[in-house]
Amino acid sequence: MAAVAxxxxxxxxxxxxxDNFTLGGQIWRGKDTPLKTAxxxxxxxxxxxxxxxxxARVYAQPAPGVLRAEQNGSYVDVAYEKLILATGARERFLxxxxxxxxxxxxxxxxxxxxxxxxxxxxxxxxxxxSGPLLLAVAAYLKRHKAKVLAICEQAPLSRLLKFATSIVTxxxxxxxxxxxxxxxxxxxxxxxxxxxxxxxxxxxxxxTLRKGNRTWTIACDYLACxxxxxxxxxxxxxxxxxxxxxxxxxxxxxxxxxxxxxxAGEPTGVGGVELALVEGQIAGYAAAGLPxxxxxxxAQRARQRKFAQKLEEAFALDSALKELPQDDTVICRxxxxxxxTLKDEPSWRAAKLHTRCGMGPCQGRICGAATEFLFGWNxxxxxxxxxxxTLSCLEAIPELLELQExx
Amino acid sequence: xxxxxxLTINGRWxxxxxxxxxxxxxxxxxxxxxxxxxxxxxxxxxxxxxxFECRAIVNGKPxxxxxxxxxxxxxxxxxx
Numbered sequence: 206m207a208a209v210a211x212x213x214x215x216x217x218x219x220x221x222x223x224d225n226f227t228l229g230g231q232i233w234r235g236k237d238t239p240l241k242t243a244x245x246x247x248x249x250x251x252x253x254x255x256x257x258x259x260x261a262r263v264y265a266q267p268a269p270g271v272l273r274a275e276q277n278g279s280y281v282d283v284a285y286e287k288l289i290l291a292t293g294a295r296e297r298f299l300x301x302x303x304x305x306x307x308x309x310x311x312x313x314x315x316x317x318x319x320x321x322x323x324x325x326x327x328x329x330x331x332x333x334x335s336g337p338l339l340l341a342v343a344a345y346l347k348r349h350k351a352k353v354l355a356i357c358e359q360a361p362l363s364r365l366l367k368f369a370t371s372i373v374t375x376x377x378x379x380x381x382x383x384x385x386x387x388x389x390x391x392x393x394x395x396x397x398x399x400x401x402x403x404x405x406x407x408x409x410x411x412x413t414l415r416k417g418n419r420t421w422t423i424a425c426d427y428l429a430c431x432x433x434x435x436x437x438x439x440x441x442x443x444x445x446x447x448x449x450x451x452x453x454x455x456x457x458x459x460x461x462x463x464x465x466x467x468x469a470g471e472p473t474g475v476g477g478v479e480l481a482l483v484e485g486q487i488a489g490y491a492a493a494g495l496p497x498x499x500x501x502x503x504a505q506r507a508r509q510r511k512f513a514q515k516l517e518e519a520f521a522l523d524s525a526l527k528e529l530p531q532d533d534t535v536i537c538r539x540x541x542x543x544x545x546t547l548k549d550e551p552s553w554r555a556a557k558l559h560t561r562c563g564m565g566p567c568q569g570r571i572c573g574a575a576t577e578f579l580f581g582w583n584x585x586x587x588x589x590x591x592x593x594x595t596l597s598c599l600e601a602i603p604e605l606l607e608l609q610e611x612x
Numbered sequence: 613x614x615x616x617x618x619l620t621i622n623g624r625w626x627x628x629x630x631x632x633x634x635x636x637x638x639x640x641x642x643x644x645x646x647x648x649x650x651x652x653x654x655x656x657x658x659x660x661x662x663x664f665e666c667r668a669i670v671n672g673k674p675x676x677x678x679x680x681x682x683x684x685x686x687x688x689x690x691x692x
Contacts, residue, residue, distance in 0.1 A: 307655030310655070
């Protein structure tokens with residue numbers, strides 16, 4: 206939204222292609238975000254003359270400078286001179302026995318569902334995983350009258366305290382943390398703690414948690430569990446942008462390794478909404494040919510990037526989490542590939558060829574991050590179509606159909 | 613107040629507030645979205661259109677990502 210508004214204010218013709226049906230991405234999803242900042246940006250976008258293509262998923266690049274997106278079963282082509290990618294992040298999911306049961310969702314995942322009409326009033330919920338999102342989600346669920354039974358952060362207390370001390374000078378972030386913590390005081394907050402299994406017949410009935418040597422089971426209706434975030438780099442990779450260490454590489458103008466393609470927000474490194482906004486503005490101004498406006502935001506970006514670095518250190522995953530899956534635990538949820546089937550495979554590519562791991566509709570978006578953590582695999586290059594598309598959409602690009610057949 | 617919409621989930625009438633996604637309505641109804649390759653019941657995981665666990669049959673069309681789809685009056689939703 207920041208990139209859209211700034212590029213449009215620079216007098217450019219702007220079109221936005223968005224997977225969601227309303228602007229705002231994941232954090233400002235739906236009408237349930239009465240935040241002042243969100244309102245300010247919504248108003249700026251509304252005032253700009255912008256073509257909105259909502260509910261559209263980019264899946265191919267039929268020619269240089271053209272993106273093809275699927276929308277309602279057919280496709281749209283969007284030609285551009287400059288492109289700003291703001292593909293966001295997704296949650297990292299780590300497999301443990303029972304993680305595939307209905308009502309085990311992501312932390313941000315459950316929040317997104319509540320924002321879109323899931324009722325949680327009176328429901329017993331355990332929030333687990335890692336990252337600052339956990340507290341925010343717990344506070345949000347409590348506001349919707351859910352019973353949050355426990356919040357379990359895998360990072361140890363020592364690292365969290367160090368993190369808290371390091372953001373003392375950042376009033377805004379500190380205030381946010383204090384507000385969330387005060388809203389969730391009634392729920393026990395465990396550190397160095399994670400779910401070891403989820404139980405239930407047709408859906409989740411209970412969660413077993415472990416902290417150190419202590420293991421205990423809580424009956425609950427929902428488990429909201431996500432282990433921090435991973436950048437969505439599929440579209441940048443499709444376009445040939447350089448990705449280093451899972452992040453899209455950008456220069457000071459947020460321009461990627463490909464000329465005239467910019468990238469802003471979580472894909473360049475997970476840093477939260479404030480960093481995303483400032484990167485979006487820089488990208489928008491730079492793409493619109495307003496370098497001075499962009500430059501005036503560099504200091505702010507540098508500050509927010511330091512915070513991103515601290516996040517990464519504070520919420521680094523405990524290697525004990527690698528021992529959570531049992532032999533029969535499903536790792537690839539699309540193709541139901543078990544841990545036993547995968548553990549002796551030498552690489553992501555070999556696993557795909559031998560077991561179909563990562564070959565289902567999500568195309569490794571979930572198990573890719575999991576196997577990277579569990580086995581150290583690198584999910585490697587992407588191929589079009591990067592998103593499942595209907596056959597009529599594929600027919601429009603004969604070489605894509607060919608690819609499908611030769612795969 | 614948002615308007616109420618009536619739709620069916622696995623043949624049962626359900627009410628949803630306007631703006632509710634089909635995935636949220638399925639969870640509110642206590643139903644599963646799909647059965648996996650080996651027959652396990654599955655429900656929404658990511659809530660944001662990435663994981664494809666919320667696929668269900670909507671108005672006869674299978675493989676619909678229900679978390680990216682709003683409820684409409686008279687919609688017929690079935691576990692896939």
